[in-house]
Amino acid sequence: MYDILIVDxxxxxxxxxxxxxxxxxxxxxxxxxxENGMEALEAAIRHRPDVVLTDISMPFMDGLEMARRLAxxxxxxxxxxxxxxxxxxxARQAVKLGADDYIMKPITAAELRAxxxxxxxxxxxxxxxLEDMDRLRRQLNESFPLLRERFLERLVITGMRSGxxxxxxxxxxxxxDGPDYIVLxxxxxxxxxxxxxxxxxxxxxxxxxxxxxxxxKQARSAVFRSREERVLAVLSGFPSDELEERAQQLAERVRxxxxxxxxxxxxxxxxxxxxxxxxxxxSYLDAVTALEYRLLLGDNRVISIxxxxxxxxxxxxxxxxxxxKLVSGIRTGNGEEADEAITExxxxxxxxxxxxxxxxxxxxxxxxxxxxxxxxxxxxETELFGRGTNPFADVYARKTLDEIEExxxxxxxxxxxxxxxxxxxxxxxxxxxxxTYIRERYGDPELSLKAICxxxxxxxxxxxxxxxxxxxxxxxxxxTAERIAKAKELxxxxxxxxxxxxxxxxYKDPHYFSMIFKKATGETPKExxxxxxxx
Numbered sequence: 097m098y099d100i101l102i103v104d105x106x107x108x109x110x111x112x113x114x115x116x117x118x119x120x121x122x123x124x125x126x127x128x129x130x131e132n133g134m135e136a137l138e139a140a141i142r143h144r145p146d147v148v149l150t151d152i153s154m155p156f157m158d159g160l161e162m163a164r165r166l167a168x169x170x171x172x173x174x175x176x177x178x179x180x181x182x183x184x185x186x187a188r189q190a191v192k193l194g195a196d197d198y199i200m201k202p203i204t205a206a207e208l209r210a211x212x213x214x215x216x217x218x219x220x221x222x223x224x225x226l227e228d229m230d231r232l233r234r235q236l237n238e239s240f241p242l243l244r245e246r247f248l249e250r251l252v253i254t255g256m257r258s259g260x261x262x263x264x265x266x267x268x269x270x271x272x273d274g275p276d277y278i279v280l281x282x283x284x285x286x287x288x289x290x291x292x293x294x295x296x297x298x299x300x301x302x303x304x305x306x307x308x309x310x311x312x313k314q315a316r317s318a319v320f321r322s323r324e325e326r327v328l329a330v331l332s333g334f335p336s337d338e339l340e341e342r343a344q345q346l347a348e349r350v351r352x353x354x355x356x357x358x359x360x361x362x363x364x365x366x367x368x369x370x371x372x373x374x375x376x377x378x379s380y381l382d383a384v385t386a387l388e389y390r391l392l393l394g395d396n397r398v399i400s401i402x403x404x405x406x407x408x409x410x411x412x413x414x415x416x417x418x419x420x421k422l423v424s425g426i427r428t429g430n431g432e433e434a435d436e437a438i439t440e441x442x443x444x445x446x447x448x449x450x451x452x453x454x455x456x457x458x459x460x461x462x463x464x465x466x467x468x469x470x471x472x473x474x475x476x477e478t479e480l481f482g483r484g485t486n487p488f489a490d491v492y493a494r495k496t497l498d499e500i501e502e503x504x505x506x507x508x509x510x511x512x513x514x515x516x517x518x519x520x521x522x523x524x525x526x527x528x529x530x531x532t533y534i535r536e537r538y539g540d541p542e543l544s545l546k547a548i549c550x551x552x553x554x555x556x557x558x559x560x561x562x563x564x565x566x567x568x569x570x571x572x573x574x575x576t577a578e579r580i581a582k583a584k585e586l587x588x589x590x591x592x593x594x595x596x597x598x599x600x601x602x603y604k605d606p607h608y609f610s611m612i613f614k615k616a617t618g619e620t621p622k623e624x625x626x627x628x629x630x631x
Contacts, residue, residue, distance in 0.1 A: 280367070351363075583609075
């Protein structure tokens, strides 16, 4: 229901309008009627109607003046002018100035009803739009923290044009106005084994709160969480030297607070200071690179990229001797030797201080040597790091050399166990080798029990017994079955003569081949070929 106010200096016109219309049926409630513009303005301010239906020519204050003043006090009110022929030009002028419509006197009931129905439709549409806007505004307010975080992520990690950056900083009420800027990256080192997913998320949020609270004490700062679950802080507003000092102090306070109040450690990487918002990404990349040096320095650290740049890095060192020692330990089942190889490798990584990338390369070489050795010795290399996992990706989930060292030593213990298990089944592997040997040499007329035993370095009696147990056939039976199977393929899929096929499958005498073939299949080679062709 919408409110309407009737204004006309002629009482008879007001009464006629009120009697002509069943206001409720058209969605309106008449809140009053006035005889002049002054009175109407006071009533409109008091009742705040949705529509004012008013004459133009009235004493004290005409309709045009009343409409102008009402637009200042109640801008959403719709104005419809009643006008006679003499005031028609005034009505047209009023519409141009913002009035919603005009209607000519004398008024008919049909005209007024049509006008009210149109106004109600327009008011309904406007109310719907306002409700939609209110709902969107509420949603925007609810999403404001997330939108702020995504904006900061884009500003710092991706980069943004100057004008857009400053405009949105103002919108979100973020005071990063320079002259210099610096980025800190804060990352929890590790969580307790008993911490579940919810506990870890709470701890990450607690770290964010610590950084936000401590950074908030710095003038002109912003804190947000990246999609990599790091907490990033941007400081601004001081000359470069002072800004870097404040960043160092903030990082130390964050590290101490996390350890004191959360009982976890964090590492903080500090980038270089930059002189423009558009360069924040460079400071961010520096901070993340500094954070990666945790691999070499260990956790619970504050690491500045400027400190890392001054260190001497090893250009190259050869890990071949430790790889050989590792392989030897796996082959011989000597866990101490394998452990020593890894310990010595990682000790050298710590003292040589290579780049993070080169450090990962050396570790990956150890992983490859480990996997290859187990595979060569018949072990299941997929079980070393867990089935379905990729050790070359998983190594990056470990944040320090200490963690990677223990992870690799555990893999070595599993490798030695896998090799030991494979050796207990050595005979099975030998029998598999024997089958491979036969499949590769079935066409050799000289293939014999003696030849295969010499190849496998086994006695004929032991081999014969184990081979029969493994395959269910004697050596001769197995070779004959292999040769007959190959002969069937050649008879079906080639045009070779019988004597040629006999030679192909290891029989010098074609008549002997035919006899063996019939004994095995119940038909001659020729009969088998004819049957195969007809099928």
